Amino acid sequence: MSAGETDVRPEEIQAAAIAGLLEGARHVAVGMVSPIPGTGALLANERSGGGTRVSILGSKKTTFWTNGGSELFDLAGRGRLDAFFLSGGQIDGGANVNLVGVGDYPEAKVRWSGSFGSAYLYFVVPRVILFRWEHTRRTLVEKVDFVSAPGTSEPGVHRPGGPIALITNLCLFDFQREAGRFRLKSLHPGVTLEEVRDNTGFDFDLPEHLAETPTPDADTLSLIRGPVARRIADVYPVFARQVFGIEPAAA
């Protein structure tokens, strides 16, 4: 490990892992208030020389809709969106996602904002990347209280899409669609398997060889800290200031 890599931030490791999951994607959309997925997607865009198109929702500069808010979903329905990110107040071991609340629906002990596009995009986007930075038994649960979007579907249900991975502040899981279960893929630097087990509310499989999530190499880091950081600062100024110490370009 070179000297420059020792001060790599967790956000950079996570973004690089995300970019790895996006290889070869032609079009990636990033939901609002998702700075790390946005960083990963823009890194994929830079690495691909622009071949991977990135749409950051809510940002005029990086979206191109001219047919109203349904256009994102329409192009996804047409197979024109290869990857999307989804988070959840709760995510369970079957990759079911809950964005609605805690408690016996419709009663709610805690009410979250709502399901947004999850119950559709999860079915039609080939690579849905789940992310939830808070890796605890509160967020990664055995069974969600409300299924905003199911992780898997009955045979016969049209489902070209679905989850491929879950990334947290501790580790990266693969999702095995046939089995309907997560498999640990890599631990972020310094994280132990024990720690992951202790903080995960669901059971998961182990890989033959448990790897460490790679620390980005120098080339990748210079992309992240250079062009990617400058672009992310236009969309997420607070995040860019905190992580990269840079300000958005004057409008």
Added chain:
Amino acid sequence: MSAGETDVRPEEIQAAAIAGLLEGARHVAVGMVSPIPGTGALLANERSGGGTRVSILGSKKTTFWTNGGSELFDLAGRGRLDAFFLSGGQIDGGANVNLVGVGDYPEAKVRWSGSFGSAYLYFVVPRVILFRWEHTRRTLVEKVDFVSAPGTSEPGVHRPGGPIALITNLCLFDFQREAGRFRLKSLHPGVTLEEVRDNTGFDFDLPEHLAETPTPDADTLSLIRGPVARRIADVYPVFARQVFGIEPAAA
């Protein structure tokens, strides 16, 4: 009958009859290449002081779509189109309309252009006015060879719309929706019941009192020959020259 009315043209009598059928309509659409319905609709517009809005399809000046070609059908589906005109290569005694051709479909002895919007608008537009100037046994048949749009529907089929009348170069029929039959309403000046019977391929009912289609009064004629003729000349210059002897205003 005043002296001025003796030289009233058949097109003027027919247009005035059509305007009578449009009373109280908020929005009337006229298909392409329909100068007499267009004249009748614009007369209704003038008489209503603009209350009856007229859209002449294919004419930029009198249509207002900004959502593509489906907008006419969409607003009709929403109940926002009160009246429409429909013709047919064949029209039968049940008000079924054939716009496709003569012969055993899909084989065709004669092929017409096609059904256009008939199979939808006939169901959802409250006042559909059928017109067919050539009143012969070739055009007004007992049973059409192909039903582009049916005159009536089975109970249970959503059908707020349908035919209300049929106007030809000989007469005006009412359509009785419950009975599914035409009833002669009035004969155009100089036409006999015998003549209508001889030239009609279907059986129809007679009214208690058989009237003559009214010749427009002087006020109506001056509207037709004044503002209506000038407006129709912009859309149908050949027709306006023939009937009203006027040219379109310089563009």
Added chain:
Amino acid sequence: MTVQHLADAASLAALVPSGARIGVTKGEQTDVPMAMALELVRRGVTDLDLVTIPTCAFPASGMMLDILVGAGCVRSVETSGVSMSELGAAPRFSAAVKAGTLKVVDATCPAVYAALQAGAKGQPFTALRGLIGSDLMAHRDDWAVVANPFEADDPVALLKAINPDVTLFHAPMADRHGNVWIGRNRDLLTLAHASDMTLVTVERIVDGDLMEDETLAPAVIPNFYVTALAEAPGACWPQQADGTTDLDAVRAYMSAARTEEGFRDWLAAHVFARPEAAE
């Protein structure tokens, strides 16, 4: 069919009856009908059924919805998301859900769009992929799963069309004929097609006929679909005509609305005490 040109947001809001089903967009663009919403609060309108197209999860739209809910104007909200975006949760909305005083009809964005588009066409329902197996589907009696008649073993969700009684929005400009220019904000056009009444505040009224300008006409809602409008600059507050949102105003609201008392004080200061509220 003639567009009524009214004096102000209050005159527009006066056309909205209690019990109406109201359509509003997500507020990503500068279109939040805050002035009309506050007039509904002043009038004490009740039992509104809000339909958000498809969310109210931007600071200004979330705030508007939160105020209407907090003031007791709302019976139900059909939505795919309610929040103040990065500023946090909508306080009175969350409180009402917890208290069980507000019915939430949970949806997902593309289902709202598809159902609204069916409504704009006057069709009874439409089909949408996805949804099957979600708890959203389990709780919606206006969604159903049927067999695709053109494909073996292919269940598909059908969604009943959405047709609001009234649509409320703010737009950049209109002409004196009542044509409204909406730019790339196409959802407003779909909403106007789908709704029985469309009430619009605009930043400014321009001379001429927007429909006769070939570059502007493609982004116009023709006057045919507009019930009434009023020139009311700033009626989208806390959104601002330059496209930004006064986030300090939203934060101040959120801070006040953390409690019922704070919310009442906010209403007293910002809605009932405003001089232009005097009738």
Added chain:
Amino acid sequence: MTVQHLADAASLAALVPSGARIGVTKGEQTDVPMAMALELVRRGVTDLDLVTIPTCAFPASGMMLDILVGAGCVRSVETSGVSMSELGAAPRFSAAVKAGTLKVVDATCPAVYAALQAGAKGQPFTALRGLIGSDLMAHRDDWAVVANPFEADDPVALLKAINPDVTLFHAPMADRHGNVWIGRNRDLLTLAHASDMTLVTVERIVDGDLMEDETLAPAVIPNFYVTALAEAPGACWPQQADGTTDLDAVRAYMSAARTEEGFRDWLAAHVFARPEAAE
């Protein structure tokens, strides 16, 4: 996903394979892709399935369809109307139907639009009022009647979605990024969304980025949906850039095409003999 900028209509047409399902609009606006169509004739493409959105019943569009049919390029036409409008019937189309050499899939305009809109959304089918009891319905295996699940005793027609392999059209302008401005011709946008490939000739290429002009952007098909385009002024002939159509050219065609021999002569003179046809 990058738009290919090609040299001319011939290079675009070279991307269209025999057997493709081709979408074209009705030609009410200045969008008829005649130059590309004539290149398909030159190449001797066969077995095309044409879908007209929803008709080809204007002089230039009817003529284009008639030429493709007469030249033997077409296997089937799905349409709600084919004619030269007030100039009369489409001669080679009518002859082919009578001879039984062309399959016509008869439709009705709103059904084509609704099915195309479902296609543009990637949905399997959609619902439409009307149609029931027509002979159109009787002859379509991609239309079906089902029970409305939300209403008792309410049969509703379902229509399988339309997704052309290729859309061809002419447009007023594009930029160097491949964004295409279409004005009020919204059907072109729906077609591009619904189709796998979109090939466009444009009257002119302009500098700058159409998506960054707030008045033009609402009427733009973003480059994301455009496969390839070429600057080819007049490629909509006999339509003309000023919005009119050279009706004398259409009449001359119709007169020639009354007979098979006359049509062959017309092709020889206007398609195969044109210098730019030399490859």
